Amino acid sequence: MYRQKKDKYFKEILERNKHKIYRICNIYAVPPIEAQDLFQEVVFQVWKSLNSFKSKSSIDTWVYKIAINVCLRSKMKLDKNYCKTDRLESIHFTPIENEIDAYGQEKIKYLKECISTLNETDTSLIVLYLDDLSYKEIAIITGLSENHIAVKMKRVRKKLFECITPKIN
């Protein structure tokens, strides 16, 4: 892939997927690793692997695969290089005050709490589901069959709803 074409393509992918990537990283980040560290690792892996993308799935599904794999690897402590000193200067995270009201923030907190009660693989399923991915896309990302996903999702969703409903109500 030519350099300029690759750069342009990469920028488009990143712009379209940055919030999705960040949401996933935010769920998997456990101190001392921060969401920012995971986010930039995902960005780095997307950049590194872009030449080998084979169009078997959509590019966005492929980005999800990379994000989930990077996050699961961090859980297994397979990569110990998410170091704060290596932070990329070109990526900035700025908190926005008053963008979400206190009640909205509370709901986000509850959702995160409830997701954290799930195991790692159920977490990956639920974050993909919450991002509105179809079972077919989730199956491509996880490597499981659609039927398997459907059965698992029923159980995981029930667990999540049972946790969050009393908190929000």
Place this chain on the structure above:
Amino acid sequence: MFEQELKDIWNNSSKAGQISIETNQLTEELNTKINSIQKRIRSRDIREISASVIGILLFGYLLFEIPFPITKVACGLAIVWFVFVILKFRKSKLQNTKTDFSLSVTEQLNSQKEIMLQQSILLDSALYWYAIPPFIMNFIFILGLENPINFNWTNSVAESLLPLSPNLKIITLTGLALFYAFTFWVNKRALKKDIKPTIESIENMLQQIKKQ
């Protein structure tokens, strides 16, 4: 609580902060990062191989210089062992660097498990390929050292460095035994503290994902 409400909460979770990316600078930074990683890998490879190359040169020189037949055999064996270690490290490294993040989660976990199992075999067998063979070679080397006068051999540097007296031979062999025992312990510890828990964690995730 409706599904859509839950999805809205989820989507709002990334609105608490703004992610701004200076893309032109980012591609430059990412290229620099790739280059620096490649540089680090190259210098690590050079470091690991250079230790064996120094060993080959040293024992090659001793093979040529020392007149004692048993020690000569030990030098030859040592050179073969150093070549074997270089090949073993290179093979292991080639297998370990193949991390493909674009695989599906299940494939990625299976591939990681395979890599970790290979690492585990490498560390678990370190006694048989990394500790015992060089110790035996050192043992033969030291045992083969004889009185230089009997061979009309004079080399002041080698004579000052080699343990020619029985007492020095015992001290050197004891030191070497302790060193290789320590190497073995370090490998076993790495296996127990790092590799085995990681394999367990991967197996656990694989079970979780397969379970309905």
